[in-house]
Amino acid sequence: MSSQTDMPTLQRCSAPKFLLWLSFWVLLLLWGAYGAFLCLYKGLNQTGMNNYFVFGVWITVDLAIIALGAGAFFSGFLFYVLRFNFLKELIGAAVVVGFICYSGAIGMLTIDIGQPLRGYFSFWHANVHSMLTEVIFCITLYLFVLTIEFVPLITENRRIREMPFLRHLGENLHGIMVVFALVGTFLSFFHQGSLGGMFGTLFARPFSYRTGVAIWPWTFFLFILSAIAAGPALTTLVVWATQKITRRRLVNRPTLSRLAKLSAILLVIYLVLKAADTIYWANFTAPEMGFRFTDFYKSPYGMWLLFGEFYLFGLVPAIILLIPRARDNDFWLVIGCLFTCMGIVLNRFSFTIQTLAVPVMPFEKFVVYSPTWQEWSIVAAVISYGVILFSLAYRYLHLFPREAELNG
Amino acid sequence: MWPTIFEFSWDTGHMIFFGVFYAVVIIIATSLVYAFAKSIVDTFSNNGSFDDRHAHKPMDKNETLGG
Numbered sequence: 483m484s485s486q487t488d489m490p491t492l493q494r495c496s497a498p499k500f501l502l503w504l505s506f507w508v509l510l511l512l513w514g515a516y517g518a519f520l521c522l523y524k525g526l527n528q529t530g531m532n533n534y535f536v537f538g539v540w541i542t543v544d545l546a547i548i549a550l551g552a553g554a555f556f557s558g559f560l561f562y563v564l565r566f567n568f569l570k571e572l573i574g575a576a577v578v579v580g581f582i583c584y585s586g587a588i589g590m591l592t593i594d595i596g597q598p599l600r601g602y603f604s605f606w607h608a609n610v611h612s613m614l615t616e617v618i619f620c621i622t623l624y625l626f627v628l629t630i631e632f633v634p635l636i637t638e639n640r641r642i643r644e645m646p647f648l649r650h651l652g653e654n655l656h657g658i659m660v661v662f663a664l665v666g667t668f669l670s671f672f673h674q675g676s677l678g679g680m681f682g683t684l685f686a687r688p689f690s691y692r693t694g695v696a697i698w699p700w701t702f703f704l705f706i707l708s709a710i711a712a713g714p715a716l717t718t719l720v721v722w723a724t725q726k727i728t729r730r731r732l733v734n735r736p737t738l739s740r741l742a743k744l745s746a747i748l749l750v751i752y753l754v755l756k757a758a759d760t761i762y763w764a765n766f767t768a769p770e771m772g773f774r775f776t777d778f779y780k781s782p783y784g785m786w787l788l789f790g791e792f793y794l795f796g797l798v799p800a801i802i803l804l805i806p807r808a809r810d811n812d813f814w815l816v817i818g819c820l821f822t823c824m825g826i827v828l829n830r831f832s833f834t835i836q837t838l839a840v841p842v843m844p845f846e847k848f849v850v851y852s853p854t855w856q857e858w859s860i861v862a863a864v865i866s867y868g869v870i871l872f873s874l875a876y877r878y879l880h881l882f883p884r885e886a887e888l889n890g
Numbered sequence: 891m892w893p894t895i896f897e898f899s900w901d902t903g904h905m906i907f908f909g910v911f912y913a914v915v916i917i918i919a920t921s922l923v924y925a926f927a928k929s930i931v932d933t934f935s936n937n938g939s940f941d942d943r944h945a946h947k948p949m950d951k952n953e954t955l956g957g
Contacts, residue, residue, distance in 0.1 A: 608907070
Protein backbone atom coordinates (compact mmCIF):
# COMPACT_ATOMS: atom_id res chain seq x y z
CA MET A 483 0.00 0.00 0.00
CA SER A 484 1.33 3.40 -0.90
CA SER A 485 1.61 6.18 1.57
CA GLN A 486 0.07 9.60 1.07
CA THR A 487 3.35 11.13 0.01
CA ASP A 488 3.94 8.76 -2.92
CA MET A 489 0.32 8.71 -4.12
CA PRO A 490 0.56 10.08 -7.67
CA THR A 491 -2.09 12.10 -9.47
CA LEU A 492 -3.55 9.90 -12.19
CA GLN A 493 -4.87 11.20 -15.47
CA ARG A 494 -8.55 10.47 -16.12
CA CYS A 495 -11.04 11.46 -18.83
CA SER A 496 -13.30 14.51 -18.44
CA ALA A 497 -16.47 14.26 -16.33
CA PRO A 498 -18.87 14.65 -19.33
CA LYS A 499 -17.07 11.89 -21.22
CA PHE A 500 -17.22 9.65 -18.17
CA LEU A 501 -20.92 10.35 -17.63
CA LEU A 502 -21.62 9.59 -21.29
CA TRP A 503 -19.85 6.23 -20.87
CA LEU A 504 -21.86 5.50 -17.71
CA SER A 505 -25.21 6.57 -19.17
CA PHE A 506 -25.47 3.56 -21.52
CA TRP A 507 -24.80 1.14 -18.66
CA VAL A 508 -27.19 2.97 -16.36
CA LEU A 509 -29.95 2.54 -18.97
CA LEU A 510 -29.26 -1.21 -19.06
CA LEU A 511 -29.31 -1.27 -15.28
CA LEU A 512 -32.69 0.47 -15.24
CA TRP A 513 -34.06 -2.06 -17.76
CA GLY A 514 -32.90 -4.82 -15.41
CA ALA A 515 -34.40 -3.05 -12.42
CA TYR A 516 -37.77 -3.01 -14.24
CA GLY A 517 -37.44 -6.73 -15.00
CA ALA A 518 -36.56 -7.41 -11.37
CA PHE A 519 -39.54 -5.37 -10.21
CA LEU A 520 -41.86 -7.45 -12.40
CA CYS A 521 -40.40 -10.71 -11.08
CA LEU A 522 -40.72 -9.61 -7.47
CA TYR A 523 -44.16 -8.01 -7.88
CA LYS A 524 -45.84 -10.56 -10.16
CA GLY A 525 -43.77 -13.62 -9.28
CA LEU A 526 -41.57 -16.13 -11.07
CA ASN A 527 -44.27 -16.70 -13.71
CA GLN A 528 -42.46 -13.84 -15.46
CA THR A 529 -39.62 -16.22 -16.21
CA GLY A 530 -39.20 -19.17 -18.57
CA MET A 531 -38.73 -21.51 -15.60
CA ASN A 532 -41.31 -24.23 -15.05
CA ASN A 533 -41.69 -27.66 -13.44
CA TYR A 534 -38.92 -29.01 -15.69
CA PHE A 535 -36.53 -26.10 -15.38
CA VAL A 536 -36.31 -25.06 -11.75
CA PHE A 537 -32.91 -23.60 -12.62
CA GLY A 538 -32.65 -21.23 -15.57
CA VAL A 539 -30.44 -18.58 -17.06
CA TRP A 540 -29.94 -16.89 -13.68
CA ILE A 541 -28.35 -19.98 -12.13
CA THR A 542 -26.28 -20.51 -15.28
CA VAL A 543 -24.99 -16.95 -15.04
CA ASP A 544 -24.59 -17.24 -11.26
CA LEU A 545 -22.42 -20.33 -11.57
CA ALA A 546 -20.47 -18.77 -14.43
CA ILE A 547 -19.71 -15.46 -12.71
CA ILE A 548 -18.85 -17.19 -9.44
CA ALA A 549 -16.34 -19.32 -11.37
CA LEU A 550 -15.02 -16.30 -13.26
CA GLY A 551 -14.79 -14.34 -10.00
CA ALA A 552 -12.41 -16.97 -8.65
CA GLY A 553 -9.57 -14.80 -9.95
CA ALA A 554 -9.90 -12.77 -6.74
CA PHE A 555 -9.36 -15.59 -4.27
CA PHE A 556 -6.80 -17.35 -6.40
CA SER A 557 -4.78 -14.19 -7.07
CA GLY A 558 -5.06 -13.29 -3.37
CA PHE A 559 -3.80 -16.72 -2.38
CA LEU A 560 -0.91 -16.57 -4.83
CA PHE A 561 0.05 -13.02 -3.86
CA TYR A 562 -0.46 -12.89 -0.09
CA VAL A 563 0.29 -16.51 0.81
CA LEU A 564 2.61 -17.89 -1.88
CA ARG A 565 4.24 -14.48 -2.57
CA PHE A 566 3.79 -14.35 -6.35
CA ASN A 567 4.93 -10.73 -6.39
CA PHE A 568 4.19 -10.04 -10.06
CA LEU A 569 0.50 -10.07 -9.12
CA LYS A 570 0.93 -6.88 -7.09
CA GLU A 571 0.34 -4.93 -10.29
CA LEU A 572 -3.23 -6.16 -10.63
CA ILE A 573 -4.31 -7.62 -7.29
CA GLY A 574 -6.54 -4.58 -6.68
CA ALA A 575 -8.30 -5.07 -10.01
CA ALA A 576 -8.71 -8.79 -9.27
CA VAL A 577 -10.37 -7.98 -5.93
CA VAL A 578 -12.78 -5.51 -7.57
CA VAL A 579 -13.66 -8.02 -10.30
CA GLY A 580 -14.25 -10.69 -7.65
CA PHE A 581 -16.41 -8.33 -5.59
CA ILE A 582 -18.48 -7.48 -8.67
CA CYS A 583 -18.95 -11.15 -9.58
CA TYR A 584 -20.00 -12.25 -6.11
CA SER A 585 -22.22 -9.27 -5.30
CA GLY A 586 -23.82 -9.60 -8.75
CA ALA A 587 -24.42 -13.32 -8.17
CA ILE A 588 -26.02 -12.72 -4.78
CA GLY A 589 -28.12 -9.89 -6.22
CA MET A 590 -29.38 -12.23 -8.92
CA LEU A 591 -30.09 -14.99 -6.41
CA THR A 592 -32.20 -12.53 -4.43
CA ILE A 593 -34.55 -12.28 -7.41
CA ASP A 594 -34.29 -16.00 -8.17
CA ILE A 595 -35.52 -17.20 -4.78
CA GLY A 596 -38.79 -15.41 -5.47
CA GLN A 597 -39.37 -14.36 -1.85
CA PRO A 598 -36.25 -12.39 -0.86
CA LEU A 599 -37.74 -11.61 2.54
CA ARG A 600 -37.38 -15.29 3.35
CA GLY A 601 -33.79 -15.41 2.13
CA TYR A 602 -32.59 -15.78 5.71
CA PHE A 603 -34.31 -19.19 5.92
CA SER A 604 -31.31 -20.83 4.28
CA PHE A 605 -29.19 -19.62 7.21
CA TRP A 606 -31.70 -19.91 10.02
CA HIS A 607 -33.12 -23.32 9.08
CA ALA A 608 -29.92 -24.65 7.54
CA ASN A 609 -30.15 -28.09 5.93
CA VAL A 610 -26.66 -29.33 6.72
CA HIS A 611 -27.03 -32.26 4.32
CA SER A 612 -27.45 -29.95 1.32
CA MET A 613 -24.50 -28.79 -0.78
CA LEU A 614 -26.49 -25.60 -1.45
CA THR A 615 -26.41 -24.72 2.26
CA GLU A 616 -22.63 -24.82 2.17
CA VAL A 617 -22.71 -22.72 -0.99
CA ILE A 618 -24.97 -20.02 0.44
CA PHE A 619 -22.96 -19.84 3.70
CA CYS A 620 -19.65 -19.68 1.87
CA ILE A 621 -20.57 -17.16 -0.84
CA THR A 622 -22.18 -14.84 1.71
CA LEU A 623 -19.13 -14.97 3.98
CA TYR A 624 -16.78 -14.68 1.03
CA LEU A 625 -18.60 -11.58 -0.23
CA PHE A 626 -18.02 -10.15 3.23
CA VAL A 627 -14.31 -11.03 2.97
CA LEU A 628 -14.14 -9.43 -0.49
CA THR A 629 -15.75 -6.29 0.95
CA ILE A 630 -13.02 -6.20 3.61
CA GLU A 631 -10.37 -6.66 0.89
CA PHE A 632 -12.00 -3.80 -1.05
CA VAL A 633 -11.81 -1.37 1.91
CA PRO A 634 -8.04 -0.66 1.73
CA LEU A 635 -8.46 0.22 -1.95
CA ILE A 636 -11.20 2.70 -1.09
CA THR A 637 -9.27 4.25 1.79
CA GLU A 638 -6.39 4.98 -0.60
CA ASN A 639 -8.55 7.61 -2.28
CA ARG A 640 -6.99 11.04 -1.68
CA ARG A 641 -10.06 12.55 -0.04
CA ILE A 642 -10.64 9.55 2.20
CA ARG A 643 -6.98 9.43 3.24
CA GLU A 644 -7.42 12.86 4.76
CA MET A 645 -9.56 11.22 7.44
CA PRO A 646 -6.99 9.70 9.85
CA PHE A 647 -9.17 6.88 11.19
CA LEU A 648 -10.19 5.59 7.77
CA ARG A 649 -6.64 5.83 6.54
CA HIS A 650 -5.33 3.83 9.47
CA LEU A 651 -8.17 1.35 9.06
CA GLY A 652 -7.19 0.73 5.44
CA GLU A 653 -3.53 0.32 6.38
CA ASN A 654 -4.28 -2.01 9.29
CA LEU A 655 -6.64 -4.16 7.23
CA HIS A 656 -4.00 -4.33 4.55
CA GLY A 657 -1.49 -5.43 7.20
CA ILE A 658 -3.54 -8.51 8.09
CA MET A 659 -4.74 -9.21 4.56
CA VAL A 660 -3.03 -12.60 4.57
CA VAL A 661 -5.64 -13.76 7.11
CA PHE A 662 -8.48 -12.69 4.83
CA ALA A 663 -6.71 -14.21 1.81
CA LEU A 664 -6.51 -17.55 3.62
CA VAL A 665 -10.12 -17.39 4.82
CA GLY A 666 -11.21 -16.40 1.30
CA THR A 667 -9.31 -19.35 -0.16
CA PHE A 668 -10.93 -21.75 2.28
CA LEU A 669 -14.43 -20.40 1.59
CA SER A 670 -13.94 -20.29 -2.17
CA PHE A 671 -12.50 -23.78 -2.31
CA PHE A 672 -15.59 -25.18 -0.64
CA HIS A 673 -18.28 -23.19 -2.39
CA GLN A 674 -16.78 -23.64 -5.85
CA GLY A 675 -16.56 -27.34 -5.08
CA SER A 676 -20.02 -27.60 -3.56
CA LEU A 677 -21.56 -25.96 -6.62
CA GLY A 678 -20.15 -28.84 -8.64
CA GLY A 679 -20.90 -31.34 -5.90
CA MET A 680 -24.53 -30.28 -5.95
CA PHE A 681 -24.87 -31.56 -9.55
CA GLY A 682 -22.69 -34.60 -9.00
CA THR A 683 -24.89 -35.92 -6.20
CA LEU A 684 -28.12 -35.72 -8.25
CA PHE A 685 -28.67 -39.47 -8.46
CA ALA A 686 -31.98 -38.98 -10.29
CA ARG A 687 -30.31 -36.84 -12.99
CA PRO A 688 -27.95 -39.22 -14.85
CA PHE A 689 -26.51 -36.44 -17.03
CA SER A 690 -24.82 -34.81 -14.06
CA TYR A 691 -24.52 -37.67 -11.56
CA ARG A 692 -20.95 -38.74 -10.92
CA THR A 693 -19.13 -41.17 -8.70
CA GLY A 694 -16.42 -39.74 -6.46
CA VAL A 695 -14.43 -40.00 -3.28
CA ALA A 696 -16.09 -40.08 0.17
CA ILE A 697 -19.00 -37.60 0.09
CA TRP A 698 -17.54 -35.60 -2.81
CA PRO A 699 -18.38 -36.47 -6.44
CA TRP A 700 -15.70 -35.77 -9.06
CA THR A 701 -17.60 -32.66 -10.16
CA PHE A 702 -16.69 -31.13 -6.79
CA PHE A 703 -13.00 -31.09 -7.76
CA LEU A 704 -13.61 -30.29 -11.44
CA PHE A 705 -15.58 -27.15 -10.55
CA ILE A 706 -12.75 -25.91 -8.31
CA LEU A 707 -10.14 -26.56 -11.01
CA SER A 708 -12.17 -24.97 -13.78
CA ALA A 709 -12.82 -21.89 -11.61
CA ILE A 710 -9.16 -21.30 -10.77
CA ALA A 711 -8.31 -21.76 -14.46
CA ALA A 712 -10.95 -19.30 -15.69
CA GLY A 713 -10.63 -16.67 -12.92
CA PRO A 714 -7.18 -15.40 -13.95
CA ALA A 715 -8.32 -15.42 -17.60
CA LEU A 716 -11.16 -13.01 -16.79
CA THR A 717 -8.82 -10.79 -14.75
CA THR A 718 -6.44 -10.67 -17.72
CA LEU A 719 -9.30 -9.78 -20.07
CA VAL A 720 -10.64 -7.03 -17.80
CA VAL A 721 -7.21 -5.44 -17.35
CA TRP A 722 -6.51 -5.65 -21.09
CA ALA A 723 -9.92 -4.14 -21.94
CA THR A 724 -9.41 -1.33 -19.39
CA GLN A 725 -6.06 -0.52 -20.98
CA LYS A 726 -7.62 -0.36 -24.44
CA ILE A 727 -10.62 1.73 -23.39
CA THR A 728 -8.59 4.20 -21.32
CA ARG A 729 -5.62 4.14 -23.74
CA ARG A 730 -3.23 3.91 -20.80
CA ARG A 731 -0.71 1.30 -19.77
CA LEU A 732 -1.82 -0.08 -16.43
CA VAL A 733 0.41 -3.13 -15.95
CA ASN A 734 3.57 -4.46 -17.50
CA ARG A 735 2.73 -6.51 -20.58
CA PRO A 736 4.65 -9.61 -19.30
CA THR A 737 2.39 -9.64 -16.23
CA LEU A 738 -0.64 -10.34 -18.42
CA SER A 739 1.27 -13.07 -20.25
CA ARG A 740 2.32 -14.72 -16.98
CA LEU A 741 -1.24 -14.68 -15.68
CA ALA A 742 -2.49 -16.13 -18.97
CA LYS A 743 0.17 -18.86 -18.83
CA LEU A 744 -0.94 -19.75 -15.29
CA SER A 745 -4.52 -19.95 -16.51
CA ALA A 746 -3.49 -22.19 -19.44
CA ILE A 747 -1.53 -24.63 -17.24
CA LEU A 748 -4.50 -24.98 -14.89
CA LEU A 749 -6.82 -25.35 -17.87
CA VAL A 750 -4.75 -28.24 -19.24
CA ILE A 751 -4.84 -30.04 -15.86
CA TYR A 752 -8.59 -29.46 -15.73
CA LEU A 753 -9.14 -30.74 -19.29
CA VAL A 754 -7.19 -33.93 -18.65
CA LEU A 755 -9.20 -34.69 -15.51
CA LYS A 756 -12.45 -33.64 -17.16
CA ALA A 757 -11.73 -35.96 -20.10
CA ALA A 758 -11.05 -38.86 -17.72
CA ASP A 759 -14.25 -38.09 -15.83
CA THR A 760 -16.31 -37.89 -19.03
CA ILE A 761 -14.92 -41.16 -20.40
CA TYR A 762 -15.67 -43.00 -17.15
CA TRP A 763 -19.15 -41.44 -16.89
CA ALA A 764 -20.00 -42.25 -20.53
CA ASN A 765 -18.76 -45.84 -20.36
CA PHE A 766 -19.65 -46.92 -16.84
CA THR A 767 -21.75 -44.52 -14.72
CA ALA A 768 -24.43 -43.64 -17.29
CA PRO A 769 -24.85 -47.19 -18.72
CA GLU A 770 -25.28 -48.56 -15.18
CA MET A 771 -28.24 -46.17 -14.84
CA GLY A 772 -29.78 -47.36 -18.12
CA PHE A 773 -28.61 -44.53 -20.36
CA ARG A 774 -26.53 -44.51 -23.51
CA PHE A 775 -24.09 -41.64 -23.97
CA THR A 776 -25.98 -40.38 -27.04
CA ASP A 777 -29.28 -40.18 -25.08
CA PHE A 778 -28.00 -37.03 -23.39
CA TYR A 779 -27.27 -35.03 -26.53
CA LYS A 780 -30.26 -34.00 -28.62
CA SER A 781 -31.07 -30.82 -30.50
CA PRO A 782 -30.67 -28.03 -29.55
CA TYR A 783 -28.40 -29.32 -26.75
CA GLY A 784 -26.49 -31.55 -29.12
CA MET A 785 -23.02 -33.00 -29.17
CA TRP A 786 -21.72 -29.59 -30.26
CA LEU A 787 -21.92 -28.49 -26.61
CA LEU A 788 -19.48 -31.19 -25.52
CA PHE A 789 -17.14 -30.60 -28.44
CA GLY A 790 -17.35 -26.84 -27.95
CA GLU A 791 -16.50 -27.17 -24.28
CA PHE A 792 -13.62 -29.59 -24.81
CA TYR A 793 -12.04 -28.42 -28.03
CA LEU A 794 -12.99 -24.93 -29.23
CA PHE A 795 -13.26 -23.41 -25.73
CA GLY A 796 -10.92 -25.83 -23.96
CA LEU A 797 -8.03 -27.29 -25.87
CA VAL A 798 -7.72 -24.39 -28.37
CA PRO A 799 -7.29 -21.59 -25.76
CA ALA A 800 -5.03 -23.83 -23.66
CA ILE A 801 -2.69 -24.38 -26.63
CA ILE A 802 -2.80 -20.70 -27.63
CA LEU A 803 -1.91 -19.50 -24.14
CA LEU A 804 0.81 -22.10 -23.67
CA ILE A 805 2.72 -20.80 -26.70
CA PRO A 806 4.90 -17.88 -25.51
CA ARG A 807 4.77 -16.01 -28.84
CA ALA A 808 1.00 -16.32 -29.02
CA ARG A 809 0.28 -15.09 -25.50
CA ASP A 810 2.68 -12.18 -26.00
CA ASN A 811 0.51 -11.07 -28.92
CA ASP A 812 -2.55 -9.07 -27.82
CA PHE A 813 -4.92 -10.65 -30.35
CA TRP A 814 -4.13 -14.23 -29.36
CA LEU A 815 -4.00 -13.35 -25.67
CA VAL A 816 -7.54 -12.00 -25.86
CA ILE A 817 -8.79 -14.93 -27.95
CA GLY A 818 -7.21 -17.40 -25.52
CA CYS A 819 -8.60 -15.76 -22.39
CA LEU A 820 -12.01 -15.10 -23.95
CA PHE A 821 -12.37 -18.70 -25.13
CA THR A 822 -11.30 -19.98 -21.70
CA CYS A 823 -14.06 -17.90 -20.08
CA MET A 824 -16.59 -19.02 -22.69
CA GLY A 825 -15.68 -22.64 -22.06
CA ILE A 826 -16.49 -22.26 -18.38
CA VAL A 827 -19.80 -20.54 -19.19
CA LEU A 828 -20.65 -23.41 -21.54
CA ASN A 829 -19.75 -25.97 -18.87
CA ARG A 830 -21.99 -24.28 -16.30
CA PHE A 831 -24.76 -24.00 -18.92
CA SER A 832 -24.57 -27.75 -19.63
CA PHE A 833 -24.71 -28.68 -15.96
CA THR A 834 -27.59 -26.31 -15.24
CA ILE A 835 -29.82 -26.60 -18.32
CA GLN A 836 -28.91 -29.84 -20.07
CA THR A 837 -29.15 -31.78 -16.80
CA LEU A 838 -32.81 -30.77 -16.54
CA ALA A 839 -33.57 -31.13 -20.27
CA VAL A 840 -32.79 -34.87 -20.35
CA PRO A 841 -35.94 -36.95 -19.64
CA VAL A 842 -35.73 -39.24 -16.60
CA MET A 843 -39.28 -40.69 -16.72
CA PRO A 844 -40.66 -42.94 -19.52
CA PHE A 845 -43.43 -40.45 -20.32
CA GLU A 846 -41.18 -37.38 -20.49
CA LYS A 847 -39.63 -35.81 -23.59
CA PHE A 848 -36.40 -33.95 -24.17
CA VAL A 849 -37.38 -30.38 -23.21
CA VAL A 850 -35.98 -27.00 -24.17
CA TYR A 851 -35.69 -23.94 -21.97
CA SER A 852 -36.36 -20.43 -23.31
CA PRO A 853 -35.57 -17.50 -21.02
CA THR A 854 -37.93 -14.50 -21.09
CA TRP A 855 -36.84 -10.89 -21.61
CA GLN A 856 -37.26 -10.32 -17.87
CA GLU A 857 -34.57 -12.91 -17.18
CA TRP A 858 -32.23 -11.46 -19.81
CA SER A 859 -32.81 -7.95 -18.48
CA ILE A 860 -31.57 -9.00 -15.04
CA VAL A 861 -28.50 -10.66 -16.57
CA ALA A 862 -27.86 -7.40 -18.46
CA ALA A 863 -28.30 -5.47 -15.22
CA VAL A 864 -25.65 -7.54 -13.47
CA ILE A 865 -23.20 -6.97 -16.33
CA SER A 866 -23.92 -3.23 -16.39
CA TYR A 867 -23.58 -3.07 -12.59
CA GLY A 868 -20.15 -4.64 -12.99
CA VAL A 869 -19.06 -2.19 -15.67
CA ILE A 870 -20.31 0.80 -13.66
CA LEU A 871 -18.61 -0.31 -10.45
CA PHE A 872 -15.32 -1.12 -12.18
CA SER A 873 -15.42 2.22 -14.04
CA LEU A 874 -15.96 4.11 -10.79
CA ALA A 875 -13.23 2.10 -9.07
CA TYR A 876 -10.80 2.82 -11.90
CA ARG A 877 -11.66 6.51 -11.93
CA TYR A 878 -11.57 7.22 -8.21
CA LEU A 879 -9.30 4.53 -6.73
CA HIS A 880 -5.69 3.56 -7.22
CA LEU A 881 -6.27 0.12 -8.72
CA PHE A 882 -3.01 -0.20 -10.61
CA PRO A 883 0.06 0.71 -8.51
CA ARG A 884 2.39 1.06 -11.53
CA GLU A 885 0.07 3.17 -13.67
CA ALA A 886 1.84 6.48 -13.01
CA GLU A 887 5.28 4.98 -13.60
CA LEU A 888 4.25 3.23 -16.84
CA ASN A 889 2.66 6.38 -18.25
CA GLY A 890 5.31 8.77 -16.93
CA MET B 891 -28.28 -21.92 13.04
CA TRP B 892 -28.80 -21.99 16.79
CA PRO B 893 -29.48 -25.09 18.93
CA THR B 894 -32.81 -23.59 19.99
CA ILE B 895 -34.38 -23.35 16.53
CA PHE B 896 -36.61 -25.80 14.74
CA GLU B 897 -34.85 -28.78 13.06
CA PHE B 898 -31.52 -28.29 14.83
CA SER B 899 -30.11 -31.47 16.26
CA TRP B 900 -26.88 -32.34 18.04
CA ASP B 901 -25.65 -34.74 15.38
CA THR B 902 -22.26 -34.99 13.65
CA GLY B 903 -23.43 -33.15 10.52
CA HIS B 904 -24.67 -30.11 12.44
CA MET B 905 -21.64 -30.00 14.73
CA ILE B 906 -19.08 -30.20 11.90
CA PHE B 907 -20.97 -27.80 9.63
CA PHE B 908 -21.68 -25.15 12.24
CA GLY B 909 -18.34 -25.71 13.98
CA VAL B 910 -16.48 -24.77 10.81
CA PHE B 911 -18.92 -21.97 9.99
CA TYR B 912 -18.61 -20.31 13.39
CA ALA B 913 -14.83 -20.79 13.38
CA VAL B 914 -14.64 -18.81 10.12
CA VAL B 915 -17.01 -16.15 11.46
CA ILE B 916 -14.91 -15.81 14.63
CA ILE B 917 -11.67 -15.47 12.64
CA ILE B 918 -13.18 -12.74 10.45
CA ALA B 919 -14.75 -10.93 13.42
CA THR B 920 -11.54 -11.08 15.50
CA SER B 921 -9.45 -9.76 12.62
CA LEU B 922 -11.89 -6.91 12.06
CA VAL B 923 -12.00 -5.99 15.76
CA TYR B 924 -8.18 -6.00 15.82
CA ALA B 925 -7.99 -3.71 12.75
CA PHE B 926 -10.61 -1.32 14.17
CA ALA B 927 -9.01 -1.21 17.63
CA LYS B 928 -5.52 -0.64 16.22
CA SER B 929 -6.85 2.09 13.94
CA ILE B 930 -8.42 3.90 16.88
CA VAL B 931 -5.16 3.64 18.86
CA ASP B 932 -3.11 4.80 15.84
CA THR B 933 -5.46 7.71 15.20
CA PHE B 934 -5.12 9.06 18.71
CA SER B 935 -1.43 8.30 19.16
CA ASN B 936 -0.31 9.81 15.83
CA ASN B 937 2.30 7.13 15.27
CA GLY B 938 3.00 4.48 12.67
CA SER B 939 2.78 5.59 9.06
CA PHE B 940 0.71 8.64 9.90
CA ASP B 941 1.23 11.41 7.36
CA ASP B 942 3.24 14.45 8.48
CA ARG B 943 0.47 16.80 7.42
CA HIS B 944 -1.71 15.45 10.21
CA ALA B 945 1.02 15.30 12.82
CA HIS B 946 1.25 17.92 15.52
CA LYS B 947 3.63 20.67 14.47
CA PRO B 948 5.59 22.52 17.18
CA MET B 949 4.85 26.21 17.21
CA ASP B 950 7.32 28.57 15.70
CA LYS B 951 9.22 30.82 18.10
CA ASN B 952 7.59 33.92 16.64
CA GLU B 953 4.03 32.51 16.70
CA THR B 954 1.78 33.52 19.55
CA LEU B 955 -1.47 32.03 20.68
CA GLY B 956 -3.26 35.28 19.99
CA GLY B 957 -2.01 35.33 16.37
